[in-house]
Amino acid sequence: MTVLLEAKAVAKHFGGVKALRDVSLTIRQGEIYGLIGPNGAGKTTFFNCMTGLYIPDGGGFDFAGAPLVADAPHKAAERGIARTFQNIRLFANMTALENVMVGRHVRTAAGVLGAIFQNRATRAEEAAIRQRAEDLLHYVRIEDRADDLAKNLSYGDQRRLEIARALATEPRLLCLDEPAAGMNATETEELRDLIDGIRRDGTTILLIEHDVKLVMGLCDRVAVLDYGAMIIEDVPAVVQKDQRVIEAYLGA
Amino acid sequence: MSKWFDPRSTFGMLLIAAVLIALPFVAALGGQAWVRIVNFAILYIFLALGLNIVVGYAGLLDLGYVAFYAVGAYTYALLASPHFGLHWPFWVILPLGAALACVFGVLLGSPTLKLRGDYLAIVTLGFGEIVRIFMNNLNAPINITNGPQGITLIDPVAIGDLRFSGTSQILGISLSGPQKYYFLLLALAILVIVINQRLQNSRIGRAWQAIREDEIAAKAVGINTRNLKLLAFAMGASFGGVAGGVFSAMQGFVSPESFSLIESIMILAMVVLGGMGHIPGVILGAVLLTVLPEVLRYGVGPLQMALFGKMLIDPESLRMLIFGLALVLVMRFKPAGLWPSPERKRELSEKRTGAA
Ligand SMILES: Nc1ncnc2c1ncn2[C@@H]1O[C@H](COP(=O)(O)OP(=O)(O)OP(=O)(O)O)[C@@H](O)[C@H]1O
């Protein structure tokens, strides 16, 4: 199996807090990779380092065979890494459709002159952007909310919209930060199907999640972080039984 | 939009065109001063829509916008007046002024990229003042701007033999100077409206709005926020530069006084009062804030004389008082502006029903 992402001894600290201590892991092409751990373990920090929001204090990432240069967050998306946020970050006063259309930015090219003169290429591109965004809303099954402002969507729909927006960037790796947080059992079940579908359609997924049942049922492999250090990386069946993991979660 | 009048229909378009063509002649019935007021209203529409790109779309609070207006105005003044003995044609100077203002926009933009909200407002405010103070003091050791006296005898716009100052006959119709400027300004205003409209629904426009809404999320979807913010500053500034050039030509005189902080605040107020990011709202804001003070100027004094038989309050202070009060009331009762975009309006009404 080809490796898509390799984290090499990534370290990050905030003052005295060591949020990540030399975390190394590999994510393979086409898998769903789970990242779990107690609150404050450093999961979100890992995402932020990978997507260029934070600059790691040590180590680095290889993505699709070339190093990720952590100098500008927009470059991660260009390379093919998309993400959602633990506390949803949508463009609140734009419609659902516009939110997804913004996601197409990185794969399209029209500039100011194109916009002003509305030449044929620009109009064609704009139509394609709209079409793709509509398709994606349909894909995450919120097409009937297309013209509503993002902030007026229900919580579950906002999570779906964030996923659609991330998919619009045509990622090779989709990183989801606690997508099931605050969802009820039915919604979680639907989300499960959605994530599984995305993977089947060819996108590799990195999933942070507290819902252990969801993670264990969905992921091919799981890594566990505790106090910024990785304690195990293995298939769910093994991770579930590991003494260190049980201790970490029980706070022993 | 009301049912009986659709501005997008042929009839609507023709009606609007007829009104716009008739306007300078109707205004002239009250004297050329009113044509000038109408001209200023259009000039401010132009300025406000330029600023709307920066503030309304990209969400960057810019309190120094008048600096770009000043750059455009002085560019025109210096290149088309006896001050340096240069008399370049306006169609060379206007683009040049726009380009220079654009450079200034980038100059202001680059150090402030990481700032937002209040902090950005303070820095841009300072920038506006710096430009004005430069204009005020660049008369020694070499006299460039002629200091506080300003520059006089600036050439009017001229197309071939047609000079925009004084009355001339076109197709048998007699047009005064201000009336000719009216049509020039109208053409520019239509241009800026079209540009705003097209930008709004474009890839770039959406990226600006995304930055306004959530900069981190915008970065995460691959938007180069640095370049796009600079682009917004540069575009807004260019519009300011063009407006400044026309202002110079129309007035025949510029001095640093015209480019004070209050001017920036007025333009910003037009954008906010009308409805940030919504083109018709911004136009309404610009018209109201230009015409209202003038109406008050001519109305407040005579009204007092009629009511009380004498001047109780100095008309100038009363004018500003009423004006300020009107602004406060609008912001209290219509926080999204007088004419917000339908989306914003829906959102506010939804909030209200939600609360009930
Ligand atoms: N920007 C920051 N500044 C200071 N400390 C931070 C910052 N971001 C994270 N931390 C700290 O780093 C540690 C790891 O935080 P992180 O958010 O990565 O945890 P997490 O595993 O995502 O937890 P949760 O499950 O609660 O989301 C915590 O102690 C947190 O307080």
Ligand SMILES: [Mg+2]
């Ligand atoms: Mg987290």
